[in-house]
Amino acid sequence: MGTVYSVSQVNSYIKSLISKDGLLARIGVRGELSNVKYHTSGHIYFTLKDDRAAISGVMFAANAYALRIRLKDGMKAVVEGSINIYEKTGVYQIYATNIRQEGSGELYERYLKLKEELEDRGMFDPGYKKEIPAYINRLGVVTARTGAAVRDIINIAKRRNPFIEIILYPAKVQGDGAAETIAEGIRALDGYGVDTIIIGRGGGSIEDLWAFNEEVTAQAVFDCKTPVISAVGHETDFTIADFVADLRAPTPSAAAELAVFDLGDLKEKTGTYYMTFSNSMRSRIRNDRNRLENLALRLKSKSPSARMNERRLRLDGYYDGIINAMSRKLIRYSSRLDLYREKLKGADPQGRLKNGYAFVEGADGKPVKDVTKLHEGDTLKLIMNNGKVYTDVRKIEEKKA
Numbered sequence: 001m002g003t004v005y006s007v008s009q010v011n012s013y014i015k016s017l018i019s020k021d022g023l024l025a026r027i028g029v030r031g032e033l034s035n036v037k038y039h040t041s042g043h044i045y046f047t048l049k050d051d052r053a054a055i056s057g058v059m060f061a062a063n064a065y066a067l068r069i070r071l072k073d074g075m076k077a078v079v080e081g082s083i084n085i086y087e088k089t090g091v092y093q094i095y096a097t098n099i100r101q102e103g104s105g106e107l108y109e110r111y112l113k114l115k116e117e118l119e120d121r122g123m124f125d126p127g128y129k130k131e132i133p134a135y136i137n138r139l140g141v142v143t144a145r146t147g148a149a150v151r152d153i154i155n156i157a158k159r160r161n162p163f164i165e166i167i168l169y170p171a172k173v174q175g176d177g178a179a180e181t182i183a184e185g186i187r188a189l190d191g192y193g194v195d196t197i198i199i200g201r202g203g204g205s206i207e208d209l210w211a212f213n214e215e216v217t218a219q220a221v222f223d224c225k226t227p228v229i230s231a232v233g234h235e236t237d238f239t240i241a242d243f244v245a246d247l248r249a250p251t252p253s254a255a256a257e258l259a260v261f262d263l264g265d266l267k268e269k270t271g272t273y274y275m276t277f278s279n280s281m282r283s284r285i286r287n288d289r290n291r292l293e294n295l296a297l298r299l300k301s302k303s304p305s306a307r308m309n310e311r312r313l314r315l316d317g318y319y320d321g322i323i324n325a326m327s328r329k330l331i332r333y334s335s336r337l338d339l340y341r342e343k344l345k346g347a348d349p350q351g352r353l354k355n356g357y358a359f360v361e362g363a364d365g366k367p368v369k370d371v372t373k374l375h376e377g378d379t380l381k382l383i384m385n386n387g388k389v390y391t392d393v394r395k396i397e398e399k400k401a
Contacts, residue, residue: 011087018092024083029055029094030102033075044071048079048094055083059096068108069101076102107206111213115240118215123222123244130227130246133195135261138165140189140197140226142182145170149202149231149252156256161263167194173201178211183220190224197224198255199241200231212239221245231255359383371396 005013018024031048038044042061047054057079059067071077081096101108118124139157143149150168157164169185172178182199189197199221201209211217212232221228221244230245231252242248249255360368361381368380374393382389 011090015085015087018084027083028078028080030078033071033077034073036071036073056093057096063097078102114215118218132227132247136195138194139259140167140194142169142171142185142199143201144173147202149200152253153198153256156253157260160260164260173211174208179214179217182211183216186220186224190226194226196259197226197228198231198259200252200255203234209233209239212241217241218244229255229259354385371398
């Protein structure tokens with residue numbers, strides 16, 4: 001047996017062989033895309049296949065950011081880049097630097113050129129955008145007579161407002177002369193007097209949607225006095241009509257929702273507004289009534305009669321206060337007088353005489369207060385309760401200390 005190598009050595013060797021191949025270093029591969037996955041990192045992973053084989057592919061974020069188309073399963077494309085092996089798994093794949101849709105390169109260049117030209121002319125300027133009316137009665141629609149787009153618009157518009165009037169201009173939306181019929185439809189509905197116009201169709205390739213990338217369509221949208229909503233293709237499809245229109249909707253269904261107000265929602269909002277207004281008015285009336293009653297009370301309190309009554313009450317209060325104060329003083333003075341009266345009673349000589357005491361006067365008529373001033377034989381006058389007694393002093397005894 002010859003030399004034994006590790007898996008990593010084999011994969012590394014094969015990679016070196018592939019890297020040296022000038023053809024594989026810069027190659028374009030045609031096929032159909034499948035398993036397209038936009039990773040959160042910005043990388044795009046995909047499989048490129050034909051009816052007999054398939055090859056894995058990746059486009060790194062740096063190149064993916066510059067990609068002008070949105071990749072999707074089933075798209076026929078030409079992938080440009082290099083082929084090499086991923087050593088870790090031993091799987092070879094194509095590392096894409098550019099991907100263009102097969103057969104649409106020329107159309108896409110025309111699309112970019114016209115877009116740039118119209119943008120330079122100011123046709124995309126937000127200053128020209130008209131506001132979409134919130135409430136409309138008549139809706140104009142420019143699209144094919146049959147198909148999912150017209151059915152979706154009618155169904156959703158009628159569901160939101162059963163009374164909406166829908167004027168359909170059946171236009172050719174694909175192929176030769178489609179752009180001219182779309183422009184004619186826009187002008188016809190603009191002159192008819194509708195409130196809002198929806199132009200659109202279902203999704204498709206760039207060839208299918210090309211009528212909405214023509215200058216004649218863009219000019220008709222720009223010149224239209226009626227607000228125009230563009231609803232061409234699916235959410236990821238953008239046409240020149242989308243940029244010129246007053247509003248872009250991602251789908252025809254979304255356009256109907258944007259153009260037609262929801263009658264049920266309007267009724268609910270109206271009911272809410274009515275209740276809010278009624279409650280507000282009742283509260284306002286109640287507050288104003290209370291304020292008027294307070295002002296009436298204040299006015300009444302400031303009237304001359306009210307002031308006179310207030311002063312009468314104040315005078316009555318003063319009068320009662322004076323009377324009460326005088327009564328308290330009289331009671332206090334009367335009590336004091338009774339006290340003085342009792343004291344006087346205790347000092348009344350006549351009262352003492354009634355109790356058996358006598359008042360002694362000398363011959364000179366003066367009260368006798370000191371026995372040392374008397375002499376035997378002196379005449380004394382004893383004044384008693386019911387008369388007087390005259391007596392002579394027979395004996396004198398002094399009080400011993």
